[in-house]
Amino acid sequence: xxKLLEGAIRPIxxxxxxxxxxxxVIVATTGQNPFYAYYSLLVGAFxxxxxxxxxxxxxxxxxxxxxxxxxxxxxxxxxIGAEGQYWIGAIVxxxxxxxxxxxxxxxxxxxxxVLAMLAGALWGGLVPGLAKVYTGAHEVITTMMxxxxxxxxxxxxxxxxxxxxKGVIPQSPIINESAKLSRLIENSQLSSGLxxxxxxxxxxxxxxxxxxxxxxxxSVGFNQRASKYAGxxxxxxxxxxxxxxxxxxxLAGAVQIMGVQHRLYDSFTSGYGYTAIVVALLANNNPIxxxxxxxxxxxxxxxxxxxxMRTNISGQLTDVVVGLIIFxxxxxxxxxxxxxxxxxxxxxxx
Amino acid sequence: xxxxxxxxxxxxxxxxxAMATPLxxxxxxxxxxxxxxxxxxxxxxxxxxxxxxxxxxAGYFHNAWLxxxxxxxxxxxxxxIFAWAAARMYAxxxxxxxxxxxxxxxxxxxxxxxxxGPTGTPSDTPKIPDxxxxxxxxxxxxxxxxxxxxxxxxxMFILIILAQWFLFKTTLGxxxxxxxxxxxxxxxxxINVVRMKYIGVILGGAFSALGGAYLAIGxxxxxxxxxxSGRGYIALAAMIFGKWTPVGSFLAAILFGFATALSYSLQNxxxxxxxxxxxxxxxxxxxxxxxxxxSVAPAADGVPYRPxx
Numbered sequence: 001x002x003k004l005l006e007g008a009i010r011p012i013x014x015x016x017x018x019x020x021x022x023x024x025v026i027v028a029t030t031g032q033n034p035f036y037a038y039y040s041l042l043v044g045a046f047x048x049x050x051x052x053x054x055x056x057x058x059x060x061x062x063x064x065x066x067x068x069x070x071x072x073x074x075x076x077x078x079x080i081g082a083e084g085q086y087w088i089g090a091i092v093x094x095x096x097x098x099x100x101x102x103x104x105x106x107x108x109x110x111x112x113x114v115l116a117m118l119a120g121a122l123w124g125g126l127v128p129g130l131a132k133v134y135t136g137a138h139e140v141i142t143t144m145m146x147x148x149x150x151x152x153x154x155x156x157x158x159x160x161x162x163x164x165x166k167g168v169i170p171q172s173p174i175i176n177e178s179a180k181l182s183r184l185i186e187n188s189q190l191s192s193g194l195x196x197x198x199x200x201x202x203x204x205x206x207x208x209x210x211x212x213x214x215x216x217x218x219s220v221g222f223n224q225r226a227s228k229y230a231g232x233x234x235x236x237x238x239x240x241x242x243x244x245x246x247x248x249x250x251l252a253g254a255v256q257i258m259g260v261q262h263r264l265y266d267s268f269t270s271g272y273g274y275t276a277i278v279v280a281l282l283a284n285n286n287p288i289x290x291x292x293x294x295x296x297x298x299x300x301x302x303x304x305x306x307x308x309m310r311t312n313i314s315g316q317l318t319d320v321v322v323g324l325i326i327f328x329x330x331x332x333x334x335x336x337x338x339x340x341x342x343x344x345x346x347x348x349x350x
Numbered sequence: 351x352x353x354x355x356x357x358x359x360x361x362x363x364x365x366x367x368a369m370a371t372p373l374x375x376x377x378x379x380x381x382x383x384x385x386x387x388x389x390x391x392x393x394x395x396x397x398x399x400x401x402x403x404x405x406x407x408a409g410y411f412h413n414a415w416l417x418x419x420x421x422x423x424x425x426x427x428x429x430x431i432f433a434w435a436a437a438r439m440y441a442x443x444x445x446x447x448x449x450x451x452x453x454x455x456x457x458x459x460x461x462x463x464x465x466x467g468p469t470g471t472p473s474d475t476p477k478i479p480d481x482x483x484x485x486x487x488x489x490x491x492x493x494x495x496x497x498x499x500x501x502x503x504x505x506m507f508i509l510i511i512l513a514q515w516f517l518f519k520t521t522l523g524x525x526x527x528x529x530x531x532x533x534x535x536x537x538x539x540x541i542n543v544v545r546m547k548y549i550g551v552i553l554g555g556a557f558s559a560l561g562g563a564y565l566a567i568g569x570x571x572x573x574x575x576x577x578x579s580g581r582g583y584i585a586l587a588a589m590i591f592g593k594w595t596p597v598g599s600f601l602a603a604i605l606f607g608f609a610t611a612l613s614y615s616l617q618n619x620x621x622x623x624x625x626x627x628x629x630x631x632x633x634x635x636x637x638x639x640x641x642x643x644x645s646v647a648p649a650a651d652g653v654p655y656r657p658x659x
Contacts, residue, residue: 025457029464078444080391127635137638138647140391140444141590144583145631145638152631156624277448314463316575319456326449330441 007284010329011293018324022317030313037311041318044306045299051306053188057260059291059298061086061252061272063197066279066290067204068124068248074208074285075241076221077132078140082249083273084147085124087154089116089250093257094264095163097175108178109258113196116254117247123150124246129239139242147273158266170266181259191259200248205287207244217241249273278326297322356615360494365614367495368569370600370607371503372397372561372578376585377592377599378513379557384594385517386550387530388436389652390429391447394582395454396555397562400425402458404563405573406465409475414571418478418502418563425559426552428454433551437544440654451582459575470572477571478502478564500568502560506600509557513596526550530648533655543657558582587634594648606630 023034045055065082072079079085093112100108128142157163158170165173181191208214219227220237228234252272257264275297282296283289300322304315356362376393383390400421408417432450435441462471478501487497517523528536529546537543561581566573585599588606592598609630613623 025460029461080444131635131639135639137635137640138652140389141586141638142635145587145635148580148583148631149628152624152628156622156628159624160622274448274452278452281445281448314460316456316459316463319452320460321456323449323451323453323456326445326452327435330445330449331435331439333439333441 007286007289010332010335011282011284011325013335014325014328015296017328018321021324022321025317025320026313030311032311032313037307037313037317040310041300041303041307043303045303047306049185050188051302053185053190055295055299055302056194057189057191057298058302059294060191060193060197060259061256061270062276062279062294062298063291064200064252064255065249065272065276066283066294067200067287068245068252069276069280070283070285070287070290071204071208071217071241071248072139072245073280074221075217075237076224077238077242077245079124079128079143079242079245079249080140080277081124081128081143081145081147081150081273082245082276083270084143084150085120085246085249086253086256086270086273087147087150088123088246089120089253090257090261090264090270091150091154091157091163091253092116092119092250093179093254094172094175097179097257098173098263100179101176103178105178105180108176109181112179112254112258113251116250120250120253121243121247124249125239125243129242132242133235133238143242154264155266158264163264165263172264174263175257179258180262181255189260191255193255193259196251196255200251201287201291204248208287213237213240249276252276275322278322281326281329353619356612359615360491362611362615363495364499365611366604366608367499367503368607369610370603371500371506371568372564372581373585373588373606374510374600374603375506375561375564376558376582377588377603378510378596379554379559379561380586380589381554381592381594381596381599382513382517382526382557383551383554384589384651385530385648386526386547387533387648387650387653387655388433388547388551389443389447390432390436390551390554391444391586392432392450392454392582393554393558393561393585394578394580395447395451396425396428396558397565397578397582398454398458398576399428400559400562401566401577402461402573405471405475405566405571406461408477408567408571409472412474412476414476414478414567417476417567418560421563421566422556422559425555425562429552429555429558430548432555433548436551436654437547440656443652443654455576458573462573462575470574473572475567475571477567500564502564502568505560509560510596510600513557517596522549527648529655530650533650534658537657543655558585561585584630587631590647591630591634591637593646605633 026034026037046052069079069082093116096112096115128139131137131142132139163172165171181193184190216232217237220234224234279293282293300318304318307313308315380393403424404417404421407420408414435446436443480498481501483497487493525541526546529543533543565577584606588602589599591602609626613626616623
């Protein structure tokens with residue numbers, strides 16, 4: 001708990017600065033009261049049980065994808081292509097969801113989860129992982145390129161390919177009832193995917209902190225050379241962590257299909273894969289931190305709509321705030337410099 | 351219309367160049383940045399910011415060239431902040447790039463809504479003119495491809511040559527590359543590492559910004575949110591495929607532009623445009639893993655360097 005708090009100081013500081021700058025932007029561009037704007041944002045995110053349900057619904061894919069990215073980050077790898085792995089999971093879930101008939105739900109849903117995660121692991125782990133290990137190709141680029149291929153693949157399947165449903169807009173058939181996750185609150189989109197997310201958090205927590213594999217992956221992330229010297233198979237760890245990372249991103253896509261969308265649309269991007277990078281950063285790769293950061297970011301996007309309605313301040317302001325948060329987390333050196341200066345001043349005074 | 355006739359249509363090749371331009375410019379920008387050792391994945395964000403400010407200033411002052419200037423300046427300004435964070439604060443550059451992209455997409459969409467609202471940028475915003483080149487103009491086929499492009503396209507052609515010359519034939523270019531390969535050695539040789547990174551990143555920002563301005567006031571005369579639509583990331587691929595050189599980046603951008611142009615031309619045929627659009631990305635991965643000539647990044651690319659003094 002103490003560790004979690006220590007890790008949270010910089011993100012919280014960054015959030016405070018970013019919110020302040022956002023407030024200045026509000027005053028400068030609209031002349032409105034920034035406190036009221038943030039208040040309506042908060043109400044929109046958590047003000048009623050319905051709003052909380054929406055926030056949680058948006059948090060689910062962020063939590064699961066965020067876990068995946070955190071695994072890669074812990075091993076010192078940047079999985080920038082989670083968006084594509086998410087789409088791969090969504091494609092597999094949709095296809096198995098509507099094409100496999102006659103299975104009971106307790107078999108259909110696990111089947112989808114396993115196959116989607118497998119596909120995501122191959123997409124995110126095998127190609128970028130092996131490329132990294134054998135040729136040194138940087139994972140930032142390979143995962144990103146694979147991401148674009150995945151997105152165009154989904155377009156292909158929906159627009160001209162085998163997954164297109166009859167109709168005007170490119171979309172897949174709806175998945176069977178047996179593949180749908182149950183609703184938790186009526187009239188909301190909150191599904192039992194929430195429990196899948198919670199289970200995923202527990203599994204990743206145990207994996208990262210209670211198993212040898214988790215220790216070795218973190219060790220590789222901390223110091224690759226030392227890990228090699230200690231006798232670890234660094235190459236396998238890199239491929240494994242990228243694979244796990246892809247598996248969770250794909251799980252997020254599958255859960256989104258089974259719980260919320262029930263079919264694949266031709267929308268270019270979900271954006272969850274990118275926001276999840278922010279989640280992992282804010283969380284400092286801690287699985288519990290991932291939950292908190294996901295709810296925070298989901299709350300921002302849910303609340304932004306209420307803010308826009310009440311104050312006419314465009315919801316994109318939240319992107320400005322998020323961008324600033326990451327920026328102020330990234331420049332950690334600044335805090336060191338500031339703390340150093342303060343300490344020197346104190347010494348002089350003493 | 352049969353399949354091969356697509357290639358005989360000069361429009362395909364003209365639009366290949368037109369579509370390669372907003373990829374080649376940020377790709378060359380990325381080259382400058384990465385040659386100085388700074389990975390900059392925020393070309394996307396810089397393009398958006400430049401696209402917004404060039405359209406805003408062009409519209410407000412009714413002067414497209416002033417808009418272009420302000421667009422490039424805004425791109426250089428935001429790059430200067432990036433350079434500061436990367437070279438002086440030793441921030442993780444990939445994280446930084448993410449931050450800039452999210453911020454840029456947010457702030458431009460926010461300001462667009464705050465200033466223009468649902469009506470969008472003013473319809474009388476001037477655009478940079480298209481130019482007909484007198485003699486080339488009259489050559490059949492070629493004339494239709496090389497003449498009548500936007501002025502920024504021709505500026506790009508000049509800049510590609512200048513960039514290649516600057517990076518590989520001048521002392522300053524050599525110094526920038528030295529910093530990207532081995533900052534310790536460069537510093538020992540008396541090169542100011544931080545200054546070279548500033549030059550690389552800001553110069554890179556200027557090129558990316560020119561690409562953004564091209565979208566807003568070259569192709570069109572308006573700004574719309576997210577109008578860069580991933581070109582900054584494609585440019586990154588083009589830069590790698592082009593082996594971190596300006597000319598290579600341009601040629602790779604032409605390949606990407608061709609894939610895009612072709613995917614539009616193929617709409618009446620059985621081949622899916624989505625499959626065509628996948629090709630450049632697959633080709634980039636193949637290039638990265640060394641099939642068809644390995645593409646190797648500058649040795650110290652992306653590694654924050656703390657000066658010894």
